[in-house]
Amino acid sequence: xxxxxxxxxxxxxxxxxxxxxxxxxxxxxxxxxxxxxxxxxxxxxxxxxxxxxxxxxxxxxxxxxxxxxxxxxxxxxxxxxxxxxxxxxxxxxxxxxxxxxxxxxxxxxxxxxxxxxxxxxxxxxxxxxxxxxxxxxxxxxxxxxxxxxxxxxxxxxxxxxxxxxxxxxxxxxxxxxxxxxxxxxxxxxxxxxxxxxxxxxxxxxxxxxxxxxxxxxxxxxxxxxxxxxx
Numbered sequence: 001x002x003x004x005x006x007x008x009x010x011x012x013x014x015x016x017x018x019x020x021x022x023x024x025x026x027x028x029x030x031x032x033x034x035x036x037x038x039x040x041x042x043x044x045x046x047x048x049x050x051x052x053x054x055x056x057x058x059x060x061x062x063x064x065x066x067x068x069x070x071x072x073x074x075x076x077x078x079x080x081x082x083x084x085x086x087x088x089x090x091x092x093x094x095x096x097x098x099x100x101x102x103x104x105x106x107x108x109x110x111x112x113x114x115x116x117x118x119x120x121x122x123x124x125x126x127x128x129x130x131x132x133x134x135x136x137x138x139x140x141x142x143x144x145x146x147x148x149x150x151x152x153x154x155x156x157x158x159x160x161x162x163x164x165x166x167x168x169x170x171x172x173x174x175x176x177x178x179x180x181x182x183x184x185x186x187x188x189x190x191x192x193x194x195x196x197x198x199x200x201x202x203x204x205x206x207x208x209x210x211x212x213x214x215x216x217x218x219x220x221x222x223x224x225x226x227x228x229x230x
Contacts, residue, residue: 020073022069028072029065056142067153074105107160114155120151150197151197151208158212159215165219166223168223169223170226179223180220186213
């Protein structure tokens with residue numbers, strides 16, 4: 001293809017993706033109230049929320065709607081990406097990429113489920129209990145749901161780590177010796193990231209950091225197996 005044809009094809013794929021996302025956004029907006037109520041029932045039952053500005057409540061609904069819109073339109077976005085890059089790949093490369101897509105989606109969903117059903121209930125219950133021990137807490141609606149959304153997305157992405165390492169190891173870009181040599185830096189970086197996205201509490205940092213560190217150790221193991229097979 002000439003470069004102009006590539007650009008036209010890219011423009012077409014981007015426009016389809018944008019329209020799909022907007023459509024999913026419109027469809028998902030009526031689902032926001034029940035989703036918010038479901039999150040409150042599962043994670044923050046009997047918690048009193050306050051809004052600190054007139055637009056705070058609607059901004060929370062917009063953020064949740066954006067998240068739902070992205071999830072609903074995700075298959076279309078993935079297909080458009082695949083349709084754009086597949087013609088430029090060899091048959092073997094297309095086959096490898098195709099086999100990567102499904103595990104990637106599964107790992108993302110596992111990360112989301114891990115955050116929602118295991119990590120968030122423990123973390124929020126601990127923080128709420130600490131708050132009640134010294135005061136009568138009123139939680140900001142926006143800040144609380146930002147915390148929930150960030151952790152869900154973060155662990156959806158972090159669970160991709162073993163798959164990414166497996167691909168890089170298969171290509172010979174990294175190996176388990178390299179990953180082991182960077183372990184102490186990853187350990188430090190993980191706690192820094194945990195402190196940024198949670199709070200100064202050591203307990204919450206540990207609750208967030210430990211799963212990430214375990215995934216890194218699993219990635220080292222995966223790299224060793226893939227590297228040995230290669």
